[in-house]
Amino acid sequence: MSTTVTARNRDVLGNSALRPDGAGKVSGSFEFTSDMHADNMLWGATLRSPHPYARIVSIDTSAALALAGVSCVITSQDVPGKPTYGLISSDQPVFASDFVRYVGEPVAAVAADHPETCRRALALIQIEYEVLTPLTDPEDAISGKFSPIHPDGNIIRHQRIIRGDQSATGPIVVEGLYEIGMQDQAFLGLEAALAIPDSDGAGVHLHVATQWLHEDLSQISACLALPANRVRLTLGGVGGAFGAREDISLQVHCCLLALKANRPIKMQYSREESFFGHVHRHPAKIFMRHHADASGKIVKIDARFVFDGGAYTSTSPAVLINGITHTQGPYKCDNATVDGFAIRTNNPPCGAMRGFGVVQACFAHESQMDKIAQAAGISPIEVRLINAMATGDPLITGQTMESVAPVARCITDTANIPLPEPLPEIVNELALPGGSGLTAERSNIVRGIGWGVSMKNLMYSEGFDDFATARCTIRDGKVFLKFATSEVGQGFVTLAPQIARSVLGLDDVEIEPIDTQVGSAGSTSASRQTWMSGGAVDGACRLVREQMFKHVGSMHNIDPLRLVISDTDIVDQIGTFRISVQDAIEGFSCSETFEHHHRKTEELDENGQGNCHTAFAFVAHRAVVDVDPELGLVKVVQIATAQDVGRVLNPLSAIGQLEGGIAQGLGLAVMEEIVMKDGKVKNPSFTDYLLPTALDAPNVVAVMIEEYEPQAPLGAKGIGEPPCISVTPAIVAAIRDAIGKDLLRIPVRPQDICL
Amino acid sequence: MPMIIATSVESAVSALRDHPDARIIQGGTDLMVEINFNHVKPSTMISIRDIESLKKITQPSNGIIRIGSGVPYSQLEQEPILSVVPALAQASRTVGSPQIRAAGTLGGNLGTCSPAGDTLPVMFALDATVHLQSPSDAREVAIHDFMVGVKKNIRRHDEIITAVDFPIVRGWQGYSKVGVRNAMVISVASACLVADHNEGIVRLALGSVGPTIIRCREAESWLHSVTSLQQGEKISSDIAKEFGHRAAKESSPIDDHRSTAEYRRHAISVLASRLLTKAYS
Numbered sequence A: 001m002s003t004t005v006t007a008r009n010r011d012v013l014g015n016s017a018l019r020p021d022g023a024g025k026v027s028g029s030f031e032f033t034s035d036m037h038a039d040n041m042l043w044g045a046t047l048r049s050p051h052p053y054a055r056i057v058s059i060d061t062s063a064a065l066a067l068a069g070v071s072c073v074i075t076s077q078d079v080p081g082k083p084t085y086g087l088i089s090s091d092q093p094v095f096a097s098d099f100v101r102y103v104g105e106p107v108a109a110v111a112a113d114h115p116e117t118c119r120r121a122l123a124l125i126q127i128e129y130e131v132l133t134p135l136t137d138p139e140d141a142i143s144g145k146f147s148p149i150h151p152d153g154n155i156i157r158h159q160r161i162i163r164g165d166q167s168a169t170g171p172i173v174v175e176g177l178y179e180i181g182m183q184d185q186a187f188l189g190l191e192a193a194l195a196i197p198d199s200d201g202a203g204v205h206l207h208v209a210t211q212w213l214h215e216d217l218s219q220i221s222a223c224l225a226l227p228a229n230r231v232r233l234t235l236g237g238v239g240g241a242f243g244a245r246e247d248i249s250l251q252v253h254c255c256l257l258a259l260k261a262n263r264p265i266k267m268q269y270s271r272e273e274s275f276f277g278h279v280h281r282h283p284a285k286i287f288m289r290h291h292a293d294a295s296g297k298i299v300k301i302d303a304r305f306v307f308d309g310g311a312y313t314s315t316s317p318a319v320l321i322n323g324i325t326h327t328q329g330p331y332k333c334d335n336a337t338v339d340g341f342a343i344r345t346n347n348p349p350c351g352a353m354r355g356f357g358v359v360q361a362c363f364a365h366e367s368q369m370d371k372i373a374q375a376a377g378i379s380p381i382e383v384r385l386i387n388a389m390a391t392g393d394p395l396i397t398g399q400t401m402e403s404v405a406p407v408a409r410c411i412t413d414t415a416n417i418p419l420p421e422p423l424p425e426i427v428n429e430l431a432l433p434g435g436s437g438l439t440a441e442r443s444n445i446v447r448g449i450g451w452g453v454s455m456k457n458l459m460y461s462e463g464f465d466d467f468a469t470a471r472c473t474i475r476d477g478k479v480f481l482k483f484a485t486s487e488v489g490q491g492f493v494t495l496a497p498q499i500a501r502s503v504l505g506l507d508d509v510e511i512e513p514i515d516t517q518v519g520s521a522g523s524t525s526a527s528r529q530t531w532m533s534g535g536a537v538d539g540a541c542r543l544v545r546e547q548m549f550k551h552v553g554s555m556h557n558i559d560p561l562r563l564v565i566s567d568t569d570i571v572d573q574i575g576t577f578r579i580s581v582q583d584a585i586e587g588f589s590c591s592e593t594f595e596h597h598h599r600k601t602e603e604l605d606e607n608g609q610g611n612c613h614t615a616f617a618f619v620a621h622r623a624v625v626d627v628d629p630e631l632g633l634v635k636v637v638q639i640a641t642a643q644d645v646g647r648v649l650n651p652l653s654a655i656g657q658l659e660g661g662i663a664q665g666l667g668l669a670v671m672e673e674i675v676m677k678d679g680k681v682k683n684p685s686f687t688d689y690l691l692p693t694a695l696d697a698p699n700v701v702a703v704m705i706e707e708y709e710p711q712a713p714l715g716a717k718g719i720g721e722p723p724c725i726s727v728t729p730a731i732v733a734a735i736r737d738a739i740g741k742d743l744l745r746i747p748v749r750p751q752d753i754c755l
Numbered sequence B: 001m002p003m004i005i006a007t008s009v010e011s012a013v014s015a016l017r018d019h020p021d022a023r024i025i026q027g028g029t030d031l032m033v034e035i036n037f038n039h040v041k042p043s044t045m046i047s048i049r050d051i052e053s054l055k056k057i058t059q060p061s062n063g064i065i066r067i068g069s070g071v072p073y074s075q076l077e078q079e080p081i082l083s084v085v086p087a088l089a090q091a092s093r094t095v096g097s098p099q100i101r102a103a104g105t106l107g108g109n110l111g112t113c114s115p116a117g118d119t120l121p122v123m124f125a126l127d128a129t130v131h132l133q134s135p136s137d138a139r140e141v142a143i144h145d146f147m148v149g150v151k152k153n154i155r156r157h158d159e160i161i162t163a164v165d166f167p168i169v170r171g172w173q174g175y176s177k178v179g180v181r182n183a184m185v186i187s188v189a190s191a192c193l194v195a196d197h198n199e200g201i202v203r204l205a206l207g208s209v210g211p212t213i214i215r216c217r218e219a220e221s222w223l224h225s226v227t228s229l230q231q232g233e234k235i236s237s238d239i240a241k242e243f244g245h246r247a248a249k250e251s252s253p254i255d256d257h258r259s260t261a262e263y264r265r266h267a268i269s270v271l272a273s274r275l276l277t278k279a280y281s
């Protein structure tokens, strides 16, 4: 076989180009938004509700205003434009004015010369509350027992899916009521923003860590009652997002303070405040009943989903749709009856988090698959293989699976990964469940193996045109890329120049500031930016390449259609002409903008039928877990995974997504939970909200399945979300395998295992 | 906030006497958290990190090892502690992260006196003695008398903790801590067991399952009554189990967001019986 030999290892598509911000992040020189500073800057801080549900009787800010160093105090009365905001439904007040509906809801904000002055000023704001009984159980909302806690009612969205023969059943019927706890995105870079008012006081420039600059822009300008062109947003350094930066948090408050004080305002949440300042993953209760034939093939699924959306809508309607439309998982299913609710309660608002509704559904359907396997007397692998979906299969929404769907291959490639060595007789005690606590000996440990497979939609759904824009410019012998794509750590700043290098054959690529001075890129979420913004960058670069070929063609009298890029040269495909791109573009300049739109999707009808999703990706996970059954402690030893990625564009970046997602899914499986009691968060700190440490992280053995996705502009599927979805049920299944006990709730707590 | 950097125990305690609301700071891994969360606002801080005498590990007599209050966990994890007071080394390894273990000290753990403080069950199981120094006198207090409640001890404001005496025991000792992740976690329940082969007794102390560290005196004396506890003794699994149950009965845990009382009690019975089995295997 011949191999192409390239003179240099260029940072083109397919190579592990390094992050341009990597060294700075590791060494501490990277500027996160919270590191920003402006001359003459004041600090802003937020006063939040201590009650899950209360009526505001009065607000007195006079004592706070009188405090030396305080510049201004603002409440709902100081919001000049729309008093509310929201991603899907504008139902969340900028500041509560009549009722507070969750603990942590903003009521007022101050600007002062020092964070400590802010803190004191907040303590001086007098608010009289009439405390009301909170609605904390979503079932109370569904039953109609509780009077509305919001003018829009207590049911955010209700949707059913009715498909096929409603009375179909089989010899095997298995069911379970599954519960998923509230997970936090726990990004490390806390919420922060710097707002700088325009000198005429009629506009503002906001530097902020966010996932979608243009969506923020439209919500902010509406609240500020400013035309969109008087609000500019620039992406500050972002330290992770995972969905928690899709909603507005401090953006409007910061701009309002800056405009009122007429000074730059910096706001920054503490870790504790961050737990109250952003939405979380929806806690959910899911009932599933699977009917199967004697061989274990799914005949019908009945399901009921209840997502606790908390006090405001956020993205709950979309999370609900994602959840219920993924009831079947990556398996064929012709008949289904699904009922789903997203409910408003006085718990913290919930919204986007990596996996977006599918995480919850997957825990339920994968638990069910193991029950079918058991009933049919087949292995967890067999039950998944005989049901595995393929391209062309109909979904329970009636949509046809048009994406490449290598489900069976995900399963077999995962199964082919060697299992880890059994625990040796003499072990490193730190590697046992309990870790550094030295709670166990080798003889106390039982090993289990579990499986999880998932399907995840990519991009936005239900008719939404979440397009992405990019501009490519060649100037002074160099490529400039401009886009508004939020870099939240996923690596688009690495990928975009790789695309440009591959398309244009030029190595010197600069990314212009990421801001709202170009069209929208859509959100950095839904595993969509490689596909969408990648498609936009690719499209813009191709347009520029066309201009460049025309230029070269006319200079050298060659039909531009005969020219192609070969590494860093432009060559005539038919003749012998060859020129380096660098030489060819001397004196040439050109700029092109491209919008990438994905295929159109539809809304669901009342029976949940419709082509609502854009595309799908698949992954399998096999977990090997050591369990101390007596103490209920676990150690995830190995995660084997084969993921359907379409095409690997940057191997290092891809494995990073897989390993990170697996750690996050492990967190949900065995430790990460915001503990709620009566509408109050009991553990808003990293002391008590536990994230996996290096001693908890498993060995990850990954296979990337590269089956080029023809619908994707670069052939590559989104890979961000799938890693965290089916790893959770795989780990839980491994624990069940070790202890022989059904576990219906995640995270699995020690007492769930041993008591 | 002024910071007084003391270089001797004398200057530290006289600074304490002169500043009635001053706080001692050693590694700051507890105190700075309290200050950052606005739980305390001392007018003055007295740093004792530069007092060399507090960082010493000595052996004043044959049966005693004396550890200065300024010795950090990163040192307690290693020799000579690893061989001489292995339970203390194990407890120290469970504390926080490498960064916390580099800064946090034995004296700070005692100063805070949390029921979840990881070195405290070791002190209780070994009958350790705390050395306190004030401007006018020095006193030695048994650890059992020193800790009196949740984050409460009998240290007077003008005293500093200078050292802790740990008896050197011939026999076996071990510390186990249950948390919901495998490292860097506050204990949900912990236990230290010391099997003293010379005296033929076993001592057991529990952390995080009561307002103070709990010494299981009833379980200890029951065990003494049913076995000889000589070196080489075989502990049956029934005895180990019963010992665990009795230890759990002496604990008085609560339900909170970290765990449940029921689980904590169960964990204690498992830890106690495993530690006992290990001690005689």
Ligand SMILES: Cc1cc2nc3c(=O)[nH]c(=O)nc-3n(C[C@H](O)[C@H](O)[C@H](O)COP(=O)(O)OP(=O)(O)OC[C@H]3O[C@@H](n4cnc5c(N)ncnc54)[C@H](O)[C@@H]3O)c2cc1C
Binding pocket: B023, B024, B025, B026, B027, B028, B029, B030, B031, B032, B033, B048, B069, B094, B095, B096, B097, B100, B103, B104, B105, B106, B107, B108, B109, B110, B111, B112, B116, B117, B118, B119, B155, B159, B160, B161, B162, B184, B185, B186, B187
């Ligand atoms: C992330 C993190 C993880 C942690 N994990 C654990 C853990 O796993 N287990 C655990 O037990 N603890 C843990 N801690 C708590 C803390 O690290 C320990 O309690 C440590 O021993 C405190 O020592 P220090 O030197 O930092 O004390 P400091 O914070 O300096 O002082 C603590 C208190 O003791 C007083 N004090 C200090 N020295 C003296 C002295 N010589 N005389 C009189 N008073 C004194 C101080 O005034 C203060 O009240 C953790 C803390 C953090 C931040």
